[in-house]
Amino acid sequence: GNSVTQMEGPVTLSEEAFLTINCTYTATGYPSLFWYVQYPGEGLQLLLKATKADDKGSNKGFEATYRKETTSFHLEKGSVQVSDSAVYFCALSDRSFKTIFGAGTRLFVKA
């Protein structure tokens, strides 16, 4: 079945550091890929998405490119801020009426 694997956390960075959170997937067909973010005490919210191979999703300085050849969707940001501290979830969606989420990666950004 479909699955998503993302790097274990926590990831601790200093402000203005470069961020990469790795995500790989296994899926049949052509899923859409998503990154969701969860801030403390809140539900998940969409950060970015890509719906086909080579698409790049971007939002708030975060980027991720749908790489079908490596089945990856790594999240990157050039300069993180303290306010980016949160849990990040990689996810995929096909037509099976459910979204498959990775385990989540907690990010701490120190001032």
Place this chain on the structure above:
Amino acid sequence: KAGVTQTPRYLIKTRGQQVTLSCSPISGHRSVSWYQQTPGQGLQFLFEYFSETQRNKGNFPGRFSGRQFSNSRSEMNVSTLELGDSALYLCASSLVGTDREETQYFGPGTRLLVL
């Protein structure tokens, strides 16, 4: 447009009791999904409803059930609560749920503590 709302936000129950959680989707959204989030297991899919019909179900025991009403509002019920049911229960809505490009919109969750 109002977001997804969930009630109650916090709940404390004892083992053996039952609980009902409520979710109101974004207006116009007809698909509602439920997830259980725990530190150990992450986000696990419970079930998905569309037009009052359950279309998909995750690997949870029969103690977990749900329903959807004609206005798309949804409830989930957990009977005979166990300590391991303590979790954050998240509801998410989307327009139809069958478009793989759709974004799911999540509510803030209901935090359930079972003592």
